Amino acid sequence: MPNPIRISNLERHFMRGETAVYALHGVDLTIQPGEFVALVGPSGSGKSTLLNLLGGLDRPSGGELWLNGLALHSADDKQRTRHRREQLGFIFQSFNLLPKLTALENTAVPLMLNGVPKAEREARAAALLEKVGLGHRLHHYPTELSGGEQQRVAIARALIHNPALILADEPTGNLDSATGAEVMALLQQLNQEQGITLIVVTHDEEVAAYAHRIVKLRDGRVEDDRVTRWQGDKVTDDSSVTLSPPHPVTLSTPGLPFRDIIRSALGNLRRRPVRNVLTAAGVVIGIITLVAMVSFGVGVQKEVQRNFETIGLENIFVNPLFAETDEFDPFAPPEPERALTPTAVSEIAQLPGVKIVTPILDLPRGVNVTLLMADEQVIPVRITEGGEGRFSFGGTNDLLAGQSIDEGETQGIVLSNGLADTLLAPEQTYADLIGQAVALQAELPRGESQQFPSRIVGVRESFGSRTIDLGLAERAAITTWWFGQPDLLETEGYDRLIVRAENLGSVTAVIEAIDEMDFAPQSFEAILDVANQVLSLLQALLGSVGALALLVAALGVANTMLMAIYERTREIGVLKALGASRREIRLLFMVEAGLIGLIGGFVGLILGALLGRLVDYIAHWYLIEEGVTGVGLLSVIPPWLALGALAFAALIGILAGLYPAARAARLDPVSALRHE
Ligand code: ADP
Ligand code: MG
16 A cells, blocks of 8 residues: 555544434544554444444545545445455454355455456465464364454455455454464564554554554544554565565456356355245246146147148138029029139139139039049049048048149049059059059930040049049039030139138138138138137136246245345445445345246246146046047147246346345445344
8 A cells, every 4th residue: 555544534423313423523644554553442432433434334424534545535335345345454353254155265255356266266365374374274164263263264364365454343352362462463464574554443452562553542533643663664665675465456356257146146045945945946836837838838739730730721711602682583593703713713823822722623413434444444433522632531541652633723533542452463553553544434314425534643542442533624624524515614613712821820811812802711710719719718827827926936035035135234244345346245146036036947847847748648648548549749848938937937036136135235334244
């Protein structure tokens, strides 16, 4: 500390009701760098108050306080924090070691607050503890150390970051006289060897005798200021040689690293395992409910969608719209307002959101069709209704060879496997049938017949043994011949269309557009809507249970954090005295709360997933008992759900920790240190 401490007309009063109680009543004092000052005086004379002001833990009511060029009387919170963290060492009467840290870790705390990495700070702490005679106690906890040993650790802690000034408030007050003498001898040695400025409060004459200068306070004023063995001139002469600290004091260090915040928070969580586990249990329950809700939502929705898709949920069935006639005439043939002509088909095919349009043309009732094979076999066949082969009710229409007649305008015939089997020569496979030219012979009821060329394009699995699917081209040819009307499609149009939308999202728009064109569209959408509504209701129900559980969990976290802060008030005071900023204290508690949430969320996620599996298992067992098979997973946890649940749980913890953490950060260090 190159500059002296200058105190002028320093005042500090406390309001007790209407009257001001003066702890300091105009103190003037100058302390040179390297001095060892004992601050003595009767109890209540203002010694601790002065020390707290020097430490920047308290603000004066008046006067000035200059410390190493810093106007501490008007410094803001940040400056005072930096002053403590970088320039100051504190030694307390009751040692104030952090109970859950070892001697080594306690000693290293100021370096941690200055952002020194763990390995380096612990090496430095070990070396220093060795120096104060505690090399054999590095890994002991404060409760395992004697008073004298604890105070030595505290001295090492005050010294570790090479402060310019050490403030000690009754450092021997809790020690027997022999141990007290050892501690004072150690302080004296530090002062002499390293030139650290020392200000020690004591009411013990013998302790004061170690100092070079004794300042006596009474009723908040300096009553006496005596230099006993001051060799300041000698010390300042040598300062350039002996006083330079081995590690230069760095200004504006990075502060407490986040990894150390996490480490501390985890350490603190382990201190109250039962309480924290119970608190996290609230989060666990909330997250289980939430995960179960969303995963079943996702799973069931997927399953419903999949089932609807196999029967063609994107399919829109378009019929012509029949005009309402004013007069009722039972004998008039139904007259469509607009026929589903090839022109209309291409118009619909060009609508946005339409993937493909399949016109359906039913063969006239009563038409008999026989299949004439190249080898002159004649086989009567049943022709499937338009579009029938495309939908699987029972799942028996798998294609076995070639292609199917499914979408768009097609031609050719697809044989059922039963029929194909009868046509196969030995050693032949279904594939050998594909491409064979055949003829279809259609017969009018009055006996006239006509042949239509075609070819086999595929073989598929089917129930019927004489069933064929027939392409649109052949159907149109047979129909126009039957009615004797070559322009049948242009005038009467197709019977109906199957319009496939690009995706489920475009179904509504396509329906509306087709409606505009004066056709009558229909879809399964209405059914899906109902299914989705039921699902949403279920989700809302589960969701409110989950939200309620998480709300209760958040209250639990907040309560736990408030209790932790109450228990650790003194530790917070110590951390502040050692130079932890408000921000760091707040972060410490928020991270702790966030970790409770995160850990609860993690366990909740796992249990939620297991619960999903269990319910899935039971549901499938039940469905199989009921004869329902082919149902997929009902509980699905996509990655976004897992990550979302974890993030949400952590967020709940952090939100619940906001208020307690702010409270901890606001704690007044002086009263926090006095907290029992
Ligand atoms: P010492 O350390 O010399 O015993 P203190 O500096 O602790 O004395 O206290 C000086 C005076 O200021 C005492 O009368 C004490 O009651 C009063 N005082 C100290 N802190 C407070 C406070 N936070 N509120 C009210 N009075 C206080
Ligand atoms: Mg005191």
